Amino acid sequence: GENVEQHxxxxxxxxxxxxxxxxxxxxxxxxxxxxxxxxxxxxxxxxIDIRSNVGEKKDQRIAVTLNKTAKHFSLHITETQPExxxxxxxxxxxxxYKYIFGTGTRLKVLA
Amino acid sequence: DAMVIQNPRYQVTQFGKPVxxxxxxxxxxxxxxxxxxxxxxxxxxxxxxxxxxxxNEADTPDNFxxxxxxxxxxxxxxxxxxxxxxxxxxxxxxRVLGGTEAFFGQGTRLTVV
Numbered sequence: 050g051e052n053v054e055q056h057x058x059x060x061x062x063x064x065x066x067x068x069x070x071x072x073x074x075x076x077x078x079x080x081x082x083x084x085x086x087x088x089x090x091x092x093x094x095x096x097i098d099i100r101s102n103v104g105e106k107k108d109q110r111i112a113v114t115l116n117k118t119a120k121h122f123s124l125h126i127t128e129t130q131p132e133x134x135x136x137x138x139x140x141x142x143x144x145x146y147k148y149i150f151g152t153g154t155r156l157k158v159l160a
Numbered sequence: 161d162a163m164v165i166q167n168p169r170y171q172v173t174q175f176g177k178p179v180x181x182x183x184x185x186x187x188x189x190x191x192x193x194x195x196x197x198x199x200x201x202x203x204x205x206x207x208x209x210x211x212x213x214x215x216n217e218a219d220t221p222d223n224f225x226x227x228x229x230x231x232x233x234x235x236x237x238x239x240x241x242x243x244x245x246x247x248x249x250x251x252x253x254x255r256v257l258g259g260t261e262a263f264f265g266q267g268t269r270l271t272v273v
Contacts, residue, residue: 081259092164092250092264093203138202144259150202 055151
């Protein structure tokens, strides 16, 4: 069945360093890939998304890359700050109602 | 301004006592979803509404029901909560089915005692 694998499950970085989280999806028909940030006790919030017709997208310190051939997509956060500490979920959707979520990455930015 | 609002934020219920969680949206989106999220896990889709059409996930227990009386409101009913139903329940909306941003509420954390 459809599956999204996400790595690593936890990631600690020093403030100012970069963080990279990787996801692999199984359904080649997937065409929409959002990334959500979930802070403690809150609902997930979209931080960036990418569609299958684009290889890379950037928004200030956040970027997402997509390799359709390998069925990989990655989140890159540069110049990390303590407020970036949260759980990050990737997801994949193929235009149906269902978003297949990854298992989450707990990012800790150490001051 | 909050666009997807869930009430209450925290709910404590007794084992076996029916409980209802509510969600409202100001986005006028067609689709409303209910997810269950247990600690350190990804959100798990329970069901969704596309307008008035209800769609249940195959593995959603019968204990979970939902109502959508109008575009703005959606309710999650747990008929007989068990200890295993303690979780964060997330409501989300999207303009269309999949392929676009889903907006999540803050969630309701359900405790079963």
